Amino acid sequence: AQVVQAEFVKSSVRTEDCPPSDGIPEFALVGRSNVGKSSLLNSLVRRKKLALTSKKPGKTQCINHFRINDSWYLVDLPGYGYAAAPQELRIDWAKFTKDYFLNRSSLVSVFLLIDASIPAKPIDLEYASWLGQNQIPMTLIFTKCDKRKKKKNGGKRPEENVQDFQELIRDFFQTVPPWIMTSSVTNQGRDEILLHMAQLRNY
Numbered sequence: 515a516q517v518v519q520a521e522f523v524k525s526s527v528r529t530e531d532c533p534p535s536d537g538i539p540e541f542a543l544v545g546r547s548n549v550g551k552s553s554l555l556n557s558l559v560r561r562k563k564l565a566l567t568s569k570k571p572g573k574t575q576c577i578n579h580f581r582i583n584d585s586w587y588l589v590d591l592p593g594y595g596y597a598a599a600p601q602e603l604r605i606d607w608a609k610f611t612k613d614y615f616l617n618r619s620s621l622v623s624v625f626l627l628i629d630a631s632i633p634a635k636p637i638d639l640e641y642a643s644w645l646g647q648n649q650i651p652m653t654l655i656f657t658k659c660d661k662r663k664k665k666k667n668g669g670k671r672p673e674e675n676v677q678d679f680q681e682l683i684r685d686f687f688q689t690v691p692p693w694i695m696t697s698s699v700t701n702q703g704r705d706e707i708l709l710h711m712a713q714l715r716n717y
C-alpha cells in the first residue's frame with residue numbers, strides 16, 4: 515500500500531475542471547483551515563513540499579489533484595471556517611467543495627480531518643453532519659495527535675478530544691465512520707491510512 519510515485523496534476527476551482535476521472539478512484543482531504551490537510555498529504559507520499567503548507571490558515575485555495583502510483587488520486591482541498599477570509603470567498607469555497615463532494619463520481623471516500631489537540635469546533639460538527647446527511651462515504655482523520663495538552667485547550671488529551679467528537683457526531687451517521695489517529699510530525703497513522711485507502715479501492 516506504500517506510495518512509490520506521486521505527482522501534482524492540476525488545480526481546479528470547479529468540479530467540471532477536474533482531471534477526467536476515467537474510473538480512477540480518488541480520496542479527498544477536507545477539514546478546517548490549518549487542520550493539517552496538506553501536511554498529511556505530504557506525510558502520506560513521504561515528500562516535504564509536494565502540497566504547500568503554511569502556519570497561516572487559508573493556504574490551499576483550489577481543488578488540487580495528485581496522482582499516486584499512476585493509479586489513483588489524492589485530492590487536497592481548501593479548508594473551511596477560515597474567519598479572516600472575506601465573506602464572499604468563504605461562501606464560494608463551501609459551494610465548490612460541496613459541489614465536488616456531491617458530483618465527483620470517482621470520489622471513493624472523503625477524509626474529514628479533525629484537530630485532536632483541541633476540542634472540536636461547531637463548524638466541524640456542521641461539516642460532519644452535512645456529509646452524513648448527504649450520505650457521502652467518510653473516514654475521520656484526527657490530526658496533530660503529537661501535540662500535548664495545554665491548559666488553554668481545556669487540558670484534554672488528544673484521546674479525550676477524539677472520544678468527545680465521536681460522541682457528538684453519533685447521531686449524524688447510520689454506521690459509525692472509520693477513524694484513524696494521526697500526526698504529520700511523527701507520521702503516526704500513515705500506514706493505517708494507506709492500508710485503509712487500498713482496501714477501499716479494492717471494493
Ligand code: GTP
Pocket residue numbers: 545546547548549550551552553554566567568569570571572573574575591592593594657658659660661696697698699700
Ligand atoms: P489550509 O490549506 O489553510 O486549509 O490548511 P491545511 O489544513 O492544509 O494545513 P497545513 O497542512 O498547511 O498545516 C497547518 C499548520 O499546522 C502548519 O504549521 C503545520 O506545520 C501544522 N501541522 C500540520 N499537521 C501537524 C501535525 O500532525 N502535528 C503538528 N504538531 N503540527 C501540524
Ligand code: MG
Pocket residue numbers: 551552553566567573574590591
Ligand atoms: Mg492546505
